[in-house]
Amino acid sequence: MSITATRSRREPIVGECCDVVAPAPKVAAPDDETLAAMAKALGHPARVKILRVLDAHQACVTGDVVAQLTLAQSTVSEHLRILRQAGLIQGEIEGPRTRYCVSPTGLAALKAGIAAL
């Protein structure tokens, strides 16, 4: 084998950044402003999908997410920033890459806020 080096081989890299299998955090429903901000962050199909991807894999580096979204790397990075600023995901730098995962408390807050409607 060996064509011209290992061409874009990319196994999804597993690992942990947030407490995996956290036992359902209890949080209060956020105020209108925060709830609206969270809803707005979720108000784009790509960002819903990102959340699902992150959840399915527990955690992903940016490249893994990009690989599933048919969007430019810069665009995905932007969506990740929006989700992060809304508190729905969290990312930590890990060498040359960044590992993202769902924020248990942030997501729980959103769920609480919506459920209280």
Next chain:
Amino acid sequence: MSITATRSRREPIVGECCDVVAPAPKVAAPDDETLAAMAKALGHPARVKILRVLDAHQACVTGDVVAQLTLAQSTVSEHLRILRQAGLIQGEIEGPRTRYCVSPTGLAALKAGIAAL
């Protein structure tokens, strides 16, 4: 009394348009597109508040909602349109006014979609 006719007196007009006290409708979680659209519709503080107002009063005509939002009538009407198009509320014309109320199935769908995240 009687100044110059009943000036802007506006008791919130109660009434029913949707099935009040419906026993929690069961709906399936919507797909990513629909969920994103619903979340987007909720992604503005004014629209969150409108939903609360509607829920608190069971149903309101447009004027009642306008009275609580410190926004121009046309702006509120626009927000109502957005919520309606997202399926979160429903309105029916009633003489010269329009009565709005929360859409039980729409809201349930949103809740299901968020809870499934």
Next chain:
DNA sequence: CACATTCATCGTGGTTCGTCGATTAGCGAT
């Protein structure tokens, strides 16, 4: 009928969003 009331819609201006390619910065390996 003429008039007032209620609300949706139109037109507009300013802001934000969504997407992309290009660039930059950090890190690891050679």
Next chain:
DNA sequence: ATCGCTAATCGACGAACCACGATGAATGTG
């Protein structure tokens, strides 16, 4: 030190959003 890879940031541009006043279509009332 230099190269290669990863990911965030920048700049640009069109589309969509948010707010408003003005207009218009229904409906009810004198």
